[in-house]
Amino acid sequence: MTVLTHAHGGDLDAIQRTYGIPKEEIIDFSGNINPLGFPKRAEDALKENLHLICTYPDKKYKALKQAIGTYTGADPSHIVVGNGSTELISTFIQTVHAKHSIIMGPAYSEYEREVSLGGGKFEYFPLKEEEDFKLNLPALLEALTPDVGMFVACNPNNPTGTAIRTAEMREILAHCKKIGASVMIDETYIEFSDILPEICSIPLVKEFDNLFVIRGTSKFFAAPGIRLGYGISSNQTFLDRFKTNTNPWSVNSLADFIGQHIFTDFEFHKKTQALVSSERRKAFAELSTWKNIKAYPSEANFILLKLKTDRITAHELFEKCIQKKMLIRDASSFTFLDESYLRFCILSPAHNAALLAELKKWVEA
Template sequence: MQLIHQHGGDLDAIERKYGIPKNEIKDFSGNINPLGFPKIAERALAENLSIISTYPDKKYTALRQAISNYSGAATEHIVVGNGSTELISTFIQTVHAQQSIIIGPAYSEYEREVSLCGGTFSYFPLKEEDNFCINLPALLDALTADIGMLVICNPNNPTGTAFTTVQLEEVLLHCKKIGASVMIDETYIEFSDNLNEICAIPLAEKFDNLFVVRGTSKFFAAPGIRLGYGVSSNQSFLHRLITNQDPWSVNSLAAFAGEKIFSDKEFHTTTQTLISKERKKAFAELSTWKNIKAFPSSANFILLRLLTDKTTAAELFEKLIQKKMLIRDASSFTFLDESYLRFCILSPEDNAALLKEMKLWVE
């Protein structure tokens, strides 16, 4: 079943193929916060289910204010959508660039949307010899006058590496000169230790060719509510984006939940502390293994490369799923092969169990 190796977190597909109840699987593939959905928001939703009988505010005023307080973006620069995927799709459709560059490896949705719009794209590679960090001069050389859009996931999925805000400003200046729009997907940035050094939202005030998009699926463990938001200072673009969206794209429950989760500062801090501590611990352990290379990460996951012919990522996937542990075979990502795999940070106990089991097969 090819789907299993290509998409993280597809527990229903795993359950069907392997006969393992999905509630018994430790999902190291989906990159979702192990703390689960914020309890404050969960209780508030349970007590206010009657809001499903009313339409949401068409301008999402309270939700956008909560996002502004959380992210630092100006309220008038914020647009909300039915998950970050809708905003990514709508932005790409709105820009309608004939030629785009995508920083790769990357989430397949970017290239899919570019293709659906009739555009062409090329990948600019993050290279292993650079530890998957950006070669900025080479990227600027690749951004020629015929490029209409640049797509960056920051931190990158699946490598975990990140552009700095200083580097992003240089990229935006160059793209402004050539008339290119820039979309930066910050899905994983809230898990970073150095968020203030890599965040693009402060640049939105200065550059009107920038669109920053975030979701709630990963950090807030809320893929089911389908809530995302974007930030841009380009008012004509925001108007086109909203015009192209379906009315009430975000439902009443999602809007209400968003107001609660973005203001739950204790949840934000607890998550960042847990992920930071466990990521450092896992990376330190993996760095002592002789048959694996672990790459430094600013996200809540770690990319690994097998340095042995004892097993492949696909074979390790099969061995671990029998132990009810689901990792991501990363070979389907552009530029990666069968030696690459990715796992996300869960609880201390789960992380220790995964590394113990993995070591049996790898070392």
């Protein structure tokens, strides 16, 4: 049997090929996608406007940027859009072209990949298990020496779910400004947080021109297929280079149209936040009563678990769950984590209950 521990979460096609389970039947706890699915209002509008596929989008994406600005509070002139957040991560890292970068870890593997592709060197700043994966700010500031050209962090962090407070981020940015380092903050999961205003870096963009904040639409809006991401920066030099380094019309007409609808669907935003918040609290409360698992508090739509028993590994739990057509994430492929770590995302109440029952059967028995 092929081991898929190093696959990205949500790779249903790989699971289907390996295990022979139709991907439509898999309950995906690994992809971190909104359980409410794609916003109905945007879906209905799209059905009435499929003719847009015959037209080019606005090259400057003015309406889309205005919608994003209304949604985030950012100045539309500071907003760039791209073919998913992955393109923006790549473009920013290649534009900065730092010789030495520090990545907060454990982390999404795409950060180190892009640094390496550009010929740069990187090292990880570890979030430590003994500190519940919370940021040790003094230690980070000490690690950010004058030879560092870029600092990269996901906030809330994947896979730990821990978050950097805005006040802490201001200290990081001020320090990085002094040493001449750029800062990239990936806020892919921030919209699921109960304390978004307390951890959001977008308000700092006007104050610090060495900051680039990235978000996408794959997770919160359950729209990985439209490949729409956006970034926010007040650094005019970077914004000008970004225009030069990206292809025209990298966001297609349908994604442009969809973006103008999903960012203004405030009812969908509230429903998502209420569901995820309630189910996350319920799951964490249940897991906190178990003797053989430690659950880490999360500000994202997923929870990281550590097995406190050697009777079963994360991969063995992965195998047990996939036989029940439930796909969890064996987190051992993340830097600093081992075979005792797994991650699952929040889905519907019924699905969450079913997964917890299955985990409890194997872990707590």
